[in-house]
Amino acid sequence: xxxxEIKSQLxxxxxxxxxxxxxxxxxxxxxxxxxxxxKRLRPLLTLLGYTLYKDDWQKALKPxxxxxxxxxxxxxHDDIMDKAPLRRGQPTxxxxxxxxxxxxxxxxxxxxxxxxxxxxxxxxxxxxIKSFNQCAAEVCExxxxxxxxxxxxxxxxxxxxxMIRLKTAVLLGFALELGGILAGxxxxxxxxxxxxxxxxxxxxxxxxxxxxxxxxxAKFGKQVGGDIIANKKTYLxxxxxxxxxxxxxxxxxxxxxxxxxxxxxxxAAVKRIYTQLDIPALCQQKIHQYFAQGFTxxxxxxxxxxxxxxxxxxxxxxxxxxx
Amino acid sequence: xxxxEIKSQLxxxxxxxxxxxxxxxxxxxxxxxxxxxxKRLRPLLTLLGYTLYKDDWQKALKPxxxxxxxxxxxxxHDDIMDKAPLRRGQPTxxxxxxxxxxxxxxxxxxxxxxxxxxxxxxxxxxxxIKSFNQCAAEVCExxxxxxxxxxxxxxxxxxxxxMIRLKTAVLLGFALELGGILAGxxxxxxxxxxxxxxxxxxxxxxxxxxxxxxxxxAKFGKQVGGDIIANKKTYLxxxxxxxxxxxxxxxxxxxxxxxxxxxxxxxAAVKRIYTQLDIPALCQQKIHQYFAQGFTxxxxxxxxxxxxxxxxxxxxxxxxxxx
Numbered sequence: 162x163x164x165x166e167i168k169s170q171l172x173x174x175x176x177x178x179x180x181x182x183x184x185x186x187x188x189x190x191x192x193x194x195x196x197x198x199x200k201r202l203r204p205l206l207t208l209l210g211y212t213l214y215k216d217d218w219q220k221a222l223k224p225x226x227x228x229x230x231x232x233x234x235x236x237x238h239d240d241i242m243d244k245a246p247l248r249r250g251q252p253t254x255x256x257x258x259x260x261x262x263x264x265x266x267x268x269x270x271x272x273x274x275x276x277x278x279x280x281x282x283x284x285x286x287x288x289x290i291k292s293f294n295q296c297a298a299e300v301c302e303x304x305x306x307x308x309x310x311x312x313x314x315x316x317x318x319x320x321x322x323x324m325i326r327l328k329t330a331v332l333l334g335f336a337l338e339l340g341g342i343l344a345g346x347x348x349x350x351x352x353x354x355x356x357x358x359x360x361x362x363x364x365x366x367x368x369x370x371x372x373x374x375x376x377x378x379a380k381f382g383k384q385v386g387g388d389i390i391a392n393k394k395t396y397l398x399x400x401x402x403x404x405x406x407x408x409x410x411x412x413x414x415x416x417x418x419x420x421x422x423x424x425x426x427x428x429a430a431v432k433r434i435y436t437q438l439d440i441p442a443l444c445q446q447k448i449h450q451y452f453a454q455g456f457t458x459x460x461x462x463x464x465x466x467x468x469x470x471x472x473x474x475x476x477x478x479x480x481x482x483x484x
Numbered sequence: 485x486x487x488x489e490i491k492s493q494l495x496x497x498x499x500x501x502x503x504x505x506x507x508x509x510x511x512x513x514x515x516x517x518x519x520x521x522x523k524r525l526r527p528l529l530t531l532l533g534y535t536l537y538k539d540d541w542q543k544a545l546k547p548x549x550x551x552x553x554x555x556x557x558x559x560x561h562d563d564i565m566d567k568a569p570l571r572r573g574q575p576t577x578x579x580x581x582x583x584x585x586x587x588x589x590x591x592x593x594x595x596x597x598x599x600x601x602x603x604x605x606x607x608x609x610x611x612x613i614k615s616f617n618q619c620a621a622e623v624c625e626x627x628x629x630x631x632x633x634x635x636x637x638x639x640x641x642x643x644x645x646x647m648i649r650l651k652t653a654v655l656l657g658f659a660l661e662l663g664g665i666l667a668g669x670x671x672x673x674x675x676x677x678x679x680x681x682x683x684x685x686x687x688x689x690x691x692x693x694x695x696x697x698x699x700x701x702a703k704f705g706k707q708v709g710g711d712i713i714a715n716k717k718t719y720l721x722x723x724x725x726x727x728x729x730x731x732x733x734x735x736x737x738x739x740x741x742x743x744x745x746x747x748x749x750x751x752a753a754v755k756r757i758y759t760q761l762d763i764p765a766l767c768q769q770k771i772h773q774y775f776a777q778g779f780t781x782x783x784x785x786x787x788x789x790x791x792x793x794x795x796x797x798x799x800x801x802x803x804x805x806x807x
Contacts, residue, residue: 181621187628238591242584261565261631264587265624268561271594272620279614287606290598290613297595298504301588305510308584 164475167208167218171201174222175229180273190254190266191273194233197249202479203228203336209472210340210354213464221343224289227277228336231293234270235300237263242308271297285342292342296335303328310394321399322363330362353458360455361476367448368480370395374432375441386428392417396447397440401431404438452480487798490531490541494524497545498552503596513577513589514596517556520572525802526551526659532795533663533677536787544666547612550600551659554616557593558623558655560586565631594620608665615665619658626651633717644722645686653685676781683778684799690771691803693718697755698764709751715740719770720763724754727761775803 175195181188204225211221239245240253241263247253255263274293281289306324310316316324337358341351373388374397388395405413413434416427435441455476459469498518504511527548534544562568563576564586570576578586597616604612629647633639639647660681664674696711697720711718728736736757739750758764778799782792 181625184625184628184632186632187625238587242587262628264561264565265628268591268594269621269624271591272617272624275598275613276617276621279610279617283610286609286613287602290609291602294595294599294602298592298599301592301595302504302507302510305507305585305588309507309509 162212162216162218162471164205164471167205168201170219171204171208171222171225175201175204175226178223178226178277181269186258186262187266187269190237190258190262191233191270193257194237194248194254195230197251199249200479201229203232203332205475206333206336206358207340207343209475210337211344212340212471213462213468214341214344214346221340223277223280224339224343225336227274227293228332228339230270230277231274231297232332234267234274235304237267237270239304241267242304281343289339289342292335292338296331299327299331300329303331315402316394316399318396318399318403321394321396325366326359326363329366330359333362333365334358350462350464353462357455357458357462360451360458361480364448364451364455364480367396367444367451370397371441371444371448374428374435386424386432389428389431390424396444397435400443401435401438401440404440405434409434409437485535485539485541485794487528487794490528491524493542494527494531494545494548498524498527498549501546501549501600504592509581509585510589510592513560513581513585514556514593516580517560517571517577518553520574522572523802524552526555526655528798529656529659529681530663530666532798533660534667535663535794536785536791537664537667537669544663546600546603547662547666548659550597550616551655551662553593553600554597554620555655557590557597558627560590560593562627564590565627604666612662612665615658615661619654622650622654626654638725639717639722641719641722641726644717644719648689649682649686652689653682656685656688657681673785673787676785680778680781680785683774683781684803687771687774687778687803690719690767690774693720694764694767694771697751697758709747709755712751712754713747719767720758723766724758724761724763727763728757732757732760 180191180195207225207228208218208221211218211225236248237254240248241255241260245253246256251257253263254266258266275290278289278293279286303324303326306320307328310321310324334355335358337354338351341354346354370388373395374386376385378385387393388398392398401413413431416422416430416434419427456473459473459476462469503514503518530548530551531541531544534541534548559571560577563571564578564583568576569579574580576586577589581589598613601612601616602609626647626649629643630651633644633647657678658681660677661674664677669677693711696718697709699708701708710716711721715721724736736754739745739753739757742750779796782796782799785792
């Protein structure tokens, strides 16, 4: 088994899948967004979850793609809601076409995700659809909470962690669980796979928050400090708002409330406050905690360590990315 | 078996179904739209399709509701795209809340439709999901074609009939087919049920077009001639544009191109043109043709006539509505 071969067949399978043709306005945006690519992390997790138990991962390819299609559906609709002009450096669907087309193409994408899941063996279908439905509803709940938080003056740490669990982590959990279901794993193992994915997913999002401030601009590939400039309620800001007192509190609120400011100056000032409050260390500790919990889930899977090595190494590798 | 009892249990089942609670902004719009009600025609067709074969229709209630939830999902998203302020006399979801909430609540509704389908016996699930997916994608295709047609100067009759088949009729076809699947009907009968529903559905839409111009304002419950005022490309206008020649053609194009006009005068003028072109009779003939084809499908179902009476009478009754 070779990860490059899995990646290559996955890319080929996605590129050759027939989402539909007519009307063109409905299906072209799907092909467009799917081609913008990304790392295909989620379907890879499904296939690696499958290979914990079985070697014929080719059989899991189409259901694995469902996870990627669903992920891209959420991107298409989220981009409308966030009024995002760009996605992976290219115009978003609602910008390139229009908002109505982005709504409707997204709707069809969600349907196509279910179509791909139908390639699973019939015996597993009830469980797969049930688990996918829960995941899909939770992702929507997470997105709604995220929008709600934007309008609130304060958000608790626990609320934030639950929001990112729903919005981004449950899909990684489902991706891994799906691999397990397709390979015939039993319920206790499926729960561990799901938990592994969710913990790693929360860790990823926290690391995203961290890297937005402390990442290497060149490697990270986007403006460092963008979240600070936009007052985005990340883990860092939420913790800082909870912990700051006295002068630091005043200073933090000052920078948040400013409508006009020098971007470089604001980023530097808020970073200084974060440092004084020990936020970077706190955040790294939290990231480590979730990643460690994820690997404990993996440890607890009743399988030979040799079987886990592939998934363990792959996860470790994407965890240590600096972009 | 009593249609009033079916209706009443259906209404009760819908009212008591738990779509979800948290966050409130996501789930409240679902309950709001589902409560605005309507005739529950589609799930009724599922249940009546089921009773062709079996008497214990209660077992089909939850999957039947999936069809109603899906229908309301399409309304929620279509209303955003059409910028519709009202739905059944009440503010649309995107007006009462906002566009983002209407997108996201709609997304969850689609997921909840699949959740309801999961109440079907596992043996039928692959076929149900496959058929539902096709129907759902086709409904989106129909909506996209409808939006495309608005931007075109002319639309052919065949294109229009295909658009309304996709946008509205395939869901009636699926509703009936679902009833048949749940009751264990075989493939040939399922095809007839689907065809019956689609033919009746196309007939309904054409009748809607007809009644918008020739209906009794009091019974129809909305402004007569609204489609004429808005230059909506209905069956009537499409036929008139295809048939008009010479002075009539000029006159029709004159009224269509006017930006400012007296509404009553325009409606009267276009109706006069329709009459001269024999459009009302042509439309009624087409309506009759589709309804007749639908009943032929029902005739061809290999079942005792007595078994069909209930569905036949119910359909005949809704066909002869004048609103």
